[in-house]
Amino acid sequence: KIKTIKDLSGVGQALLGKLTEAGYSTLESIAVASPQDLSTAAGIPLTTAQRIIKEARDALDIRFKTALEIEQERANVKKITTGSQALDGLLGGGIETRTMTELFGEFGSGKTQICHQVSVNVQLPPEKGGLSGKALYIDTEGTFRTERIKAMASAIGLDPKEVLQNIMSIRAINTDHQIAIVEELQDIIARDESIKLIVVDSVTSHFRAEYSGRENLAVRQQKLNRHLHQLVRLAEIYDLAVIVTNQVMARPDMFYGDPTVAVGGHTLYHVPGIRVQIKKSRGNRRIARMVDAPHLPEGEVVFSITNTGIRD
Ligand code: ADP
Ligand code: MG
Structure with missing residues (x-):
């Protein structure tokens, strides 16, 4: 093929x-x-x-297809539970395969916790909201924690050691390294098609650090765009889910409009997929807002981050 x-x-x-x-x-x-x-x-x-x-x-497969064919293709999309029924509902059933889901939000909003939870949940059997699959976790900020994985695994009755064994994590040290890792994923996944989730947490931090300043914006957008498109392609070819996170900063200098601004600029808007904003609420409560999905209504739900993971 x-x-x-x-x-x-x-x-x-x-x-x-x-x-x-x-x-x-x-x-x-x-x-x-x-x-x-x-x-x-x-x-x-x-x-x-x-x-x-x-x-x-x-x-x-670039050709005209009947709407019926397209419907049949969509029917093959699978979903991974996030651990929260409300969040799953917002997502139309869970994190979808064949699509890239972008989680954006401020520091501490819970993006990394969701990435951990879905890396565990993808291992559940389909009847429990998983895909009996493995996860690949590209960690750019050094925030991947096995303690969190073990706690989340035990809480849903999975063997923590087995769950750890089914998550492969790599620390990406700069943009070039991050790009190279994704370029090599094709070969890794082709050898092991039980991989059903790719996480890039965060997809933008190295780009932001290395290409700061207006004069570098165009190059940054171009490189990031290509990188994101490669991830989308992997999702489509291998029928797997891709989650990327994007930190947004509070903008105290902004007096009106949305006080947070996506670090990737508008770049991420040009990439097909689902965008969800995560906002802090009281205590361990969080608000998830569907920003732009081709087939889902906009809306907001509340979920919580607990010691055992993402819950309602
Ligand atoms: P982001 O990646 O968006 O910066 P995180 O996913 O790291 O944010 O979320 C951090 C938050 O998750 C913490 O502020 C805390 O509220 C919550 N959290 C982290 N670990 C635990 C835990 N063991 N028990 C309960 N809540 C936790
Ligand atoms: Mg994080």
Whole structure:
């Protein structure tokens, strides 16, 4: 099955190099290219360009589909419970596969706790709200805690040691490292299709630190966008859930409008998926607000963060 450019027929190291250099680094970019452009840019015969464009389109299943076909595809989307019925309800049943879910909110709002909880819950059998799957956890802030995993696992009757064994975590040290990790995920997941959840907590912190300042904004947006699209692709190809977190800062200098601003700027808006804002409320109560989902109504629910995890 064709999953990357490397899998297209006749694309070896040499041609792969030419394509990448010409800016064609994803199946999508090839699928939507014109044969003329691709041929000129990569210095390949027109017939080769036509062939790989067709293959890329077939692989991505880019064609008109009947609404019935689309409905059947949507029916295959699976959901992972968050531990809170209210939050699941807001999400239309839970965290969806084939989609990227962005959690954004202030420091301490509970983004990391939700990521931990879903990494545990994905291991539950389907009848209990899981996918009997494993989780990959990309930790950029050093906030992954096995204590929290164990507490959450025990609370729902799972063996803590087994649950720890089914979560693979890696600390990403900078943007380049974070990007490289996601680029390698394809191979890791292809070898182990029991991986049903990818977490990137947080997806924006390194980008913010390394590309601060107005003059770096364009480069940051471009790199972050590509990174996010790669994650969305993995969700779609492997029918798995992707959760990314995005810290927003309180803006004391803002007197009206939303006093928090998403750190990724507007970048994340251009990536398909579900966006949920988490806000602090009284004590351990939190408010989740559906910001923009293609098929879900906007709305707000309350949930809590407890010692045993996310609950109503
Ligand atoms: P974010 O990732 O959005 O910055 P976190 O997910 O780290 O926020 O949430 C931190 C909050 O989670 C803490 O302020 C606390 O309220 C709650 N929390 C963390 N650990 C526990 C625990 N063991 N028991 C109860 N609540 C906890
Ligand atoms: Mg966090």
